[in-house]
Amino acid sequence: MKPEDLLQRLSPTHTQKCTVGCLVLDRLLGGGIPCNSITELVAESGCGKTQISLQLLLSAQLPTSLGGLSGSSIYLYSESPFPVRRLHQLSSSFPTLHNPLGKILTHPLHSAHHLFDVLSQLDSLLSSRLDSPSQIKLIVIDSIAALFRFEFENNPRDLKQRSGLFFRISSKLKEQARRFGLAVVVINQVVDVMNDTDGLRIGNSTCWYTSERKVCAALGLSWANCVNTRLFLSRQEERVAREVNGDDCFSTQTRRFIRVAFAPHLPDSYCEFVISREKIFGLER
Numbered sequence: 001m002k003p004e005d006l007l008q009r010l011s012p013t014h015t016q017k018c019t020v021g022c023l024v025l026d027r028l029l030g031g032g033i034p035c036n037s038i039t040e041l042v043a044e045s046g047c048g049k050t051q052i053s054l055q056l057l058l059s060a061q062l063p064t065s066l067g068g069l070s071g072s073s074i075y076l077y078s079e080s081p082f083p084v085r086r087l088h089q090l091s092s093s094f095p096t097l098h099n100p101l102g103k104i105l106t107h108p109l110h111s112a113h114h115l116f117d118v119l120s121q122l123d124s125l126l127s128s129r130l131d132s133p134s135q136i137k138l139i140v141i142d143s144i145a146a147l148f149r150f151e152f153e154n155n156p157r158d159l160k161q162r163s164g165l166f167f168r169i170s171s172k173l174k175e176q177a178r179r180f181g182l183a184v185v186v187i188n189q190v191v192d193v194m195n196d197t198d199g200l201r202i203g204n205s206t207c208w209y210t211s212e213r214k215v216c217a218a219l220g221l222s223w224a225n226c227v228n229t230r231l232f233l234s235r236q237e238e239r240v241a242r243e244v245n246g247d248d249c250f251s252t253q254t255r256r257f258i259r260v261a262f263a264p265h266l267p268d269s270y271c272e273f274v275i276s277r278e279k280i281f282g283l284e285r
Ligand SMILES: Nc1ncnc2c1ncn2[C@@H]1O[C@H](COP(=O)(O)OP(=O)(O)OP(=O)(O)O)[C@@H](O)[C@H]1O
Pocket: 043, 044, 045, 046, 047, 048, 049, 050, 051, 052, 086, 089, 275, 276, 277, 278
């Protein structure tokens, strides 16, 4: 094999992608969420991280001719219970899928160590389903920050252990992603940036703005080095005026944005997106 062939094989530009279920969002992402690597969705609460993940659980089941991965998915969750009703609602936008909820395996997570144990146990399941109609092609972890929040103190010993566990978890995920051709999506939260000196430039920016807060991704620099692609979601409340019986009435409207924070295969770009009852979709600029 020539070096350039190896580069081509490993480059996310050439790897298989999983459609997000919307052409505008796929265009932003160069075709969708790449297989063989880890993609992280970072945002404050209520921005749409879980909604996008749920849509991915469905779009991954689409045939490859429609941008899907023709596969089942695993959803590992640590916070709220698995949102079955919402998934059911979103599935109405995928009428060609037969029993889509039956192709999503779910498992609760109690701690970061538990996540590592669950991932280690997944090897045999992933192997047994390889190249079968029920092969697993997507793993979603919702959310990684919640798992680490309570387990470690802010002292040098705990921080060292925490970084060690980041690398063990991400190495396991990357190994599985490459071996089984999986797309891996990890959800992360944000922390406030208190002053300008707090912000360390990671990717396209030192910090981002959401709901008029200055934030950066939770879990710091060590974890940032564990993911291949980071997508930042934000929201902004806007006052909208409309006339009712000759009077001005004001209401608030939430605008949501998705931005490439860093990715080996994507430029710094963003687009606005909408969460409707039926689906999540991007808006043309
Ligand atoms: N059926 C629906 N129709 C329209 N919008 C919805 C619907 N269900 C949820 N949403 C929107 O999605 C938002 C929640 O998104 P989501 O749960 O993905 O946020 P999140 O970023 O995962 O937050 P958290 O970190 O708290 O889990 C809600 O605030 C709401 O605006």
